[in-house]
Amino acid sequence: MTSSDDYKALESKYYMQVVNRMPPVLVRGEGTRVFDNDDKSYLDFTAGWAVLNIGHNHPAVTEAIRDQAGKILQMSNLFYTTPQLPLAEIIVENSDVDRVFFCNSGAEANEGACKVARKWGKTKLDGAYEIITTFDSFHGRTQAMMAATGQPAYQEKWTPLMPGFVNVPYNDVQAIKDAYVEGRTCAVMIEPVQGEGGVNIPSENYLKDVMDFCHEKNILFMLDEVQTGMGRIGTLFGYQQFPGVEPDVMTLAKALGSGAPLGAFTTKEFCSVLEPGDHGSTFGGNALTTAAGAAAAKVIVDENIPELANETGAYFQGKLNSLAEKYEFITEVRGMGLLIALQMNVDIAGAAVTAALPEGLLINAVRPNMIRFMPPLNVTRDEIDEAVAILDKVLGEVS
Ligand SMILES: *Cc1c(COP(=O)(O)O)cnc(C)c1O
Numbered sequence: 063m064t065s066s067d068d069y070k071a072l073e074s075k076y077y078m079q080v081v082n083r084m085p086p087v088l089v090r091g092e093g094t095r096v097f098d099n100d101d102k103s104y105l106d107f108t109a110g111w112a113v114l115n116i117g118h119n120h121p122a123v124t125e126a127i128r129d130q131a132g133k134i135l136q137m138s139n140l141f142y143t144t145p146q147l148p149l150a151e152i153i154v155e156n157s158d159v160d161r162v163f164f165c166n167s168g169a170e171a172n173e174g175a176c177k178v179a180r181k182w183g184k185t186k187l188d189g190a191y192e193i194i195t196t197f198d199s200f201h202g203r204t205q206a207m208m209a210a211t212g213q214p215a216y217q218e219k220w221t222p223l224m225p226g227f228v229n230v231p232y233n234d235v236q237a238i239k240d241a242y243v244e245g246r247t248c249a250v251m252i253e254p255v256q257g258e259g260g261v262n263i264p265s266e267n268y269l270k271d272v273m274d275f276c277h278e279k280n281i282l283f284m285l286d287e288v289q290t291g292m293g294r295i296g297t298l299f300g301y302q303q304f305p306g307v308e309p310d311v312m313t314l315a316k317a318l319g320s321g322a323p324l325g326a327f328t329t330k331e332f333c334s335v336l337e338p339g340d341h342g343s344t345f346g347g348n349a350l351t352t353a354a355g356a357a358a359a360k361v362i363v364d365e366n367i368p369e370l371a372n373e374t375g376a377y378f379q380g381k382l383n384s385l386a387e388k389y390e391f392i393t394e395v396r397g398m399g400l401l402i403a404l405q406m407n408v409d410i411a412g413a414a415v416t417a418a419l420p421e422g423l424l425i426n427a428v429r430p431n432m433i434r435f436m437p438p439l440n441v442t443r444d445e446i447d448e449a450v451a452i453l454d455k456v457l458g459e460v461s
Contacts, residue, residue, distance in 0.1 A: 091118025107437040115317040117438040126357035136348045146347040149356040158308040159328040164347025168288035168315035169202025171325035181335045183248025190248040196232035198259030233264040235271040249282035254300035257289035261403035269307045284311040292317035296372035296399030320358035322351040371399040371439040381450040402435045413460040423452040
């Protein structure tokens with residue numbers, strides 16, 4: 063068997079050094095647990111970056127991939143692809159959008175959404191092209207999505223940024239009204255709850271007010287649900303937590319493929335402006351990835367996994383609030399469903415993440431003073447208790 067040290071040597075010799083890796087070499091997963099190449103087990107409260115909403119290697123997903131691999135993996139999009147169509151049906155029948163286009167990632171989904179917005183502007187709004195997005199957002203790593211992502215750390219090295227985006231404060235509808243320019247603005251794109259920006263939950267009316275303003279100006283109201291979609295924050299789609307809100311355009315990825323690389327952008331019929339020749343993707347929505355996606359979506363809907371996320375999330379937040387009573391450096395626990403952040407007034411998140419590893423817990427330092435939790439939505443209460451006990455020990459050590 064190849065040892066961890068051998069893998070580390072291979073990585074440092076051959077792989078692009080764009081991330082500082084964590085020590086374990088993880089080779090297997092099951093439910094909320096992953097195992098390294100010495101068979102040590104870890105509770106995975108990162109879920110492959112909010113991807114494994116029904117856990118690692120859910121039997122329904124594994125079976126669907128096995129079955130599809132024995133049939134057909136890929137055809138050109140000139141032909142009908144199944145199980146792409148049943149998955150599109152699940153998304154449309156359980157949301158307020160009407161049409162789906164499948165692609166391979168969140169960034170690509172948002173690129174597609176922005177093409178819809180640009181075409182909307184070109185054909186209906188005298189060539190309007192600018193899209194308003196927010197600070198602390200995250201929309202992906204392509205050239206255009208770095209301009210959309212309102213975080214200097216993702217933008218500074220890559221200037222000049224792609225034109226056509228303007229970033230304004232989140233949770234501030236007036237900032238969007240002020241940034242709007244008739245004949246120039248074609249859409250607003252925001253996350254229902256900001257994930258990578260630190261689990262920022264907007265005030266109750268924000269999304270509805272932004273939507274109403276968009277409709278008043280005939281510009282598109284676009285929701286990036288790449289992280290919040292597929293049950294993460296307690297409803298199948300995050301916007302369903304906010305009464306009266308319906309996106310014109312919605313994007314998905316992360317949990318959509320349950321580990322298979324699958325994204326989607328979706329539209330209401332009135333703004334479904336793309337025509338034959340306007341867009342495509344060689345792999346987008348191929349038989350393999352949509353087999354995984356359809357199997358996962360069926361489990362999420364049939365077993366009401368979003369409601370489970372709500373209940374378990376409340377339980378988890380309760381446990382974290384007990385820690386907040388014990389450690390006065392914890393300033394806030396906030397979240398929706400199972401997208402939860404623990405904020406502190408000291409920069410020990412990185413140290414806590416590192417110290418949690420040998421104890422068998424994977425968590426994310428989303429900011430130097432903030433830990434983010436995004437376990438599988440079917441995580442058990444026993445697993446939450448185990449994770450909180452480790453966290454308690456680790457916070458005691460590093461503070
Ligand atoms: C992760 C994420 C993306 C980017 O997705 P990729 O698949 O990494 O391109 C976009 N938007 C949000 C909200 C995300 O969380």
